[in-house]
Amino acid sequence: MILAHITVPLILYGFFPQLHLLSLLLGANISSLDALPTLIRKKTPKNPLAETHAATVLHTLFFFIVLFIPIYVFNPIVALSFMIGGFTHVLLDCLDEKGRMLLYPLSKKFYGPKILTYDFWTYVTDKKIFLLESSLFVAACIVLFIR
Amino acid sequence: MSVKVDLKKWGRGNSLYIAAWIGMGITLFILLVLKLRLDILILIGPFIPYLIISLVRIRQELKR
Numbered sequence: 001m002i003l004a005h006i007t008v009p010l011i012l013y014g015f016f017p018q019l020h021l022l023s024l025l026l027g028a029n030i031s032s033l034d035a036l037p038t039l040i041r042k043k044t045p046k047n048p049l050a051e052t053h054a055a056t057v058l059h060t061l062f063f064f065i066v067l068f069i070p071i072y073v074f075n076p077i078v079a080l081s082f083m084i085g086g087f088t089h090v091l092l093d094c095l096d097e098k099g100r101m102l103l104y105p106l107s108k109k110f111y112g113p114k115i116l117t118y119d120f121w122t123y124v125t126d127k128k129i130f131l132l133e134s135s136l137f138v139a140a141c142i143v144l145f146i147r
Numbered sequence: 148m149s150v151k152v153d154l155k156k157w158g159r160g161n162s163l164y165i166a167a168w169i170g171m172g173i174t175l176f177i178l179l180v181l182k183l184r185l186d187i188l189i190l191i192g193p194f195i196p197y198l199i200i201s202l203v204r205i206r207q208e209l210k211r
Contacts, residue, residue, distance in 0.1 A: 007175070021182070021183070022183060022190065025179075025183075025190055026189065032197070033193060033197075035197060039197060039200045040200060121154065121208075125161075137171045137174075141174070144179075144181075147182075
């Protein structure tokens, strides 16, 4: 998912305006920080599924549950928004063929329906995916205009 | 599930499609800036180095 990590939290914000938008978006994108090893690698691996990206604790539900507690002390709405944002990232990502470590730390196995492609170029050149992303984009724009 | 694509050839035949992807990204960014104002910096700040590296990598991959 590319734009969906922004559009889906925005759509959620449309349904639940009491959420804190910035925290929702921060939670929904902080997981992508583990993409650095992928970006600075010199060679594209033959099997993109063997990459570090999306295989760290940042791409687990556990990470957001753990962070929820200290942030909750500071501000419950911010904590809830951040956790929901993080969950949307991990759950949207688990739709790709790699899956995600949904049960971490109980299991390091990758779970998910695995219905979308993982490789970047295959993803952006797939017109069905474009249709999905553009539909979410239109819905998010409507939300931004209404709110 | 992955498919081999000749990106240069594909890009020439799908310039409108590529423009639509870029257009969606830029529109979303502008709408977010209007909504979040200066707070947008908190959101995009950590990703600026990533963006620069990504653009360089995409350019390198398209040149190959």
